[in-house]
Amino acid sequence: MSEPLLVADNVHRSYRMGHVDLRVLRGCHLRVEKGEFVAIMGKSGSGKSTLLHILGALDVPQEGQVFFEGQPVFAPPTQRRIRTGLTDVFSASERRRIGLRRRAFGFVFQFYHLLPELNVLENVLITRMVGASTWTWRRQRRRARQDAINILARLGLSDRLKHRPNELSGGERQRVAMARALVHHPQVLFADEPTGNLDAEAGTKLMELLSDLHREGQTIVMVTHDPSIARYADRILLLSDGRLAPAPALS
């Protein structure tokens, strides 16, 4: 059996809400194989997005570890800082997480989160820009631009390159967000309720697009509360009481 691409091992995360310590994740275990499409379902507030953010190195678990390609993503629990401070900029684990976000991970969010000052092409290119220094960007610029145009063409946005996000429909914005997440050819695409803000038709189109990508070998981890959307995945897991379990009814 080959080594899994992404592993979550006994992940815990809680939030302090006033005097109450809200334990959202209570020991989550997950293995994602390369090329797999995993959907995580759960009720609103069950901790789906929190788990996705930890898997995608955007958040830090209080206990447990996430391994990507067999390597730990976070520092040992005793050395972790939950709130990121500027001192973390220089920590090895922070640098590793930044590196993963730049090269290996891509994110699609429910509310698109496009940068309003940039046009469609720039919103996609910014991912490549962040990963390049001023000097390397000079060499990469032309190729990065072509990659961005290609991915936008594939997502049917060739005629929208110079448009700003506020000039696009919800479905178009989400496709731009997907292009931004894919332009650097990530090993894992994390999608957080990608259809949550779209109408049914746009949602279906988007899921067909994700299915196509999966068929081409893209590893996808998606969270959703919608069973009809979860059906597109190879495997569906249910997050309940802070733990992950297979969703038998849907499987």
Next chain:
Amino acid sequence: MYKLFLTLRYLHKRRIAYFAIAAVMLCVAMVLIVLSVMGGWLEMVKRQARGLLGDIIVDNRAYAGFPLYQEFIDEISQWPEIVKATPVLYTYGLFHFRSTDQTGAVRVVGIRLQEVYEVNAFKSSLFYERHYPGTTTLAEQRQPVLGPDPDAEPLTLQDEQGHPVALLYRPKLPEPYQQALERFRQHHGGGNPASEEFERPLNELLAKAGLPPIPGWYEEADEPGLIGDPYPGLILGRDLVAKRHSDGRYERYYPKGEVVTLTLWATSARGQVDPIPIKRAFRYADDSRTGIYDIDSQHVYCDFELLQKLLQMDATQRVDENGNVIGVAPARCAQIQIRVAPGVDAKALTSRLRDKYLSYLDDPRFDLDLTDRRLISRIEALTWQESQAHIIAPVEKEKILVTILFGIISLVAVALILCILYMIVLQKTRDIGIIKAIGGSSGGVAGIFIIYGAAVGVTGAVLGTALGTLVVTYINEIQDFLVKLNPAWRVWDLSVYAFDRIPNEVNPVDALVVALCAVVAATAGSLAAAWRAGTMQPVEAIRYE
């Protein structure tokens, strides 16, 4: 790369940044204008102060003066560091113009005119010497009067319809004044460089006839010539003989050659003032405008040897109680002004000059009595900066004070940048989360806002420097325009300030320092915002509502 890209986008798209840029621009322009005007004023004061004295003065701060000045001058004139040295006398007196009965207290300065020309910039302060080169003298002279040129045909003046209304005889001055004026006109193209004067009626007629003006004021007579008894020449401070209007032009009260009487009191070597006044008539030979009001309103200049004689400071026989001649009391002066060669460190030379003078106390060549020795022992040699510190220091202090005040006001711009950037960070919280989600580091995100602050600073500094330079360069034209709209808007009132024009030169070093300070301040103003953006957790930022 993305930091610069996003910074430029935020600058371009976030209109609020324009307010920050405008604030920095106005502050930079404001400080630069203040610094340039005050700095220019200080430079003018320094230049004028230096021009009055030369590079070094030797002085004992006593009106009784000190002896052996000529021996000292003759000796130091051999030094390669010394270009020229000249003795000066100071005393107080009263002046009185017979024609108007104008009387006032003045400081009377005895100078050797030709030597002073070589030591300092006194010559350039003289009005008649400038327009009639070589004619100003402190020697005995009569009054030059203007008359019709007997060899020239009169000109016919016409009214606006071209009808002849009057005949104008070409005015002519007696020699050597006429020749000197011709030389001046040849050199200056026959225009009217004497624009610092109120035009006299004669000059207005000459202008109508297309003839060049006669600078200054001469009595008019039936024929050009020299009239009256000969008296020694006296140069008066401009503000004693003319009124300065708010536009800077002078209106003279007296024609050249007018008789003015000085009343003086002699001071003995022991510092005792002779109660019997000495009265002497002079002719108004020229007027001096140094640019320092205290001097131009209080100083008159006459011949050194004449004043020395009047004050009984020339060499006299020394007698004992029985009236027997026992020696010669040496002549005294009150000050020696020295010009040093270019590149010579005047400060370093002062101690050498003082030591030289003090060495006369032990010099067997000189027969000095106790009084002479006391006068010499008080001698000091000072650079022009040291001697004029009382004039320069207040202006310097004022410059520093005003610059600090405006610098403090400029902190408003820093606070504004801080507020604007902090606001932008709050507005951009979600964007910060996105940038971090796609791989932006904390340092990188903080860098966006630091570069943003610096970019606001650089843009504001460049625009502010340009605006400040433009305003300073055309500050006089701006004032002229404002005065045309409303005379009460004259900021640089020339009846108050000694200088004709508002200083209008920007010191490039000042401009650079102000611009750099603005960039540093703007960058500093962005630090709080950058800190907040940098320390923001990506998840927190993405979830921000």
